[in-house]
Amino acid sequence: MSKNDQLSELLSAWEETYKKGQLTLWIFLSLKDGKKYVDEIKSFVEEQSNHTMTCESQSLYRNLRKYQHVGVVDFETGEGNKGPERKYYFLTGLGLELLNSFIERNINLFFSKQIKNLIISED
Amino acid sequence: MKTITKNLMAFSIGLIVLTIAFRFSLSSMLQNRLFGSVWIIAAIYGILIFIIGWIFGKKDKLYLPLYDIGFRFHLATYIICNLIAEVWYRIGLQTEYENVRTIHLTAIFWGIGLLIHFIIYLFTRKNAIKGIKKSEIFE
Numbered sequence: 001m002s003k004n005d006q007l008s009e010l011l012s013a014w015e016e017t018y019k020k021g022q023l024t025l026w027i028f029l030s031l032k033d034g035k036k037y038v039d040e041i042k043s044f045v046e047e048q049s050n051h052t053m054t055c056e057s058q059s060l061y062r063n064l065r066k067y068q069h070v071g072v073v074d075f076e077t078g079e080g081n082k083g084p085e086r087k088y089y090f091l092t093g094l095g096l097e098l099l100n101s102f103i104e105r106n107i108n109l110f111f112s113k114q115i116k117n118l119i120i121s122e123d
Numbered sequence: 124m125k126t127i128t129k130n131l132m133a134f135s136i137g138l139i140v141l142t143i144a145f146r147f148s149l150s151s152m153l154q155n156r157l158f159g160s161v162w163i164i165a166a167i168y169g170i171l172i173f174i175i176g177w178i179f180g181k182k183d184k185l186y187l188p189l190y191d192i193g194f195r196f197h198l199a200t201y202i203i204c205n206l207i208a209e210v211w212y213r214i215g216l217q218t219e220y221e222n223v224r225t226i227h228l229t230a231i232f233w234g235i236g237l238l239i240h241f242i243i244y245l246f247t248r249k250n251a252i253k254g255i256k257k258s259e260i261f262e
Binding site: 020021024062065066067069070071 | 185186187188252253254255259260261262
């Protein structure tokens with residue numbers, strides 16, 4: 001196996017594990033951006049992640065049901081484009097607080113000068 | 124939290140139909156003194172219950188992974204099976220080879236198993252938020 005092939009395989013394996021835990025963050029970020037129905041959440045996640053994240057609608061519905069059940073997400077029905085009514089999901093007060101706490105504890109540390117320098121440095 | 128879900132209802136209806144069919148077949152076989160073949164019908168009944176429980180339980184979990192699905196399905200099975208057995212006896216559909224003592228002993232021993240399941244359910248509750256295991260909410 002060439003070095004490039006090995007690098008590519010290792011990267012894929014790492015990304016696969018890394019992305020599994022990322023979906024909730026991306027869904028919450030898309031809802032922080034504003035109320036959305038499932039297809040809009042899907043588009044937001046895929047576009048904003050430069051298509052490194054992909055998600056199936058069924059998987060999104062399943063996750064949104066869980067979030068709604070625990071009270072961090074809710075929905076209201078609104079008109080669809082010439083079709084049936086759509087569910088527009090949004091973050092509840094608890095959901096927004098949860099996202100902000102998560103970002104503060106787990107994401108903001110990547111913005112410290114030392115870590116930022118390590119990330120942009122190629123050595 | 125919704126206790127009686129659509130899938131639990133579908134499972135219960137299937138179970139009622141299967142249990143009545145089983146009771147009817149069992150009594151018919153005993154009446155005809157086919158004692159050696161009774162286990163076949165019992166095995167088929169057991170396998171079919173397991174299959175419909177598996178299918179509807181899995182569907183229920185896919186919809187919303189509540190940690191108590193197993194206990195709710197077990198409780199429904201206990202109530203339906205024992206109730207039908209009791210009613211079968213009370214309305215006189217049993218044969219001379221079936222007695223109410225067997226029905227009651229089954230209910231008691233199975234009830235002990237159900238109680239143990241309930242205790243496990245209470246312990247699992249500590250690791251859940253609004254009925255969903257903490258490890259499954261954001262997975």
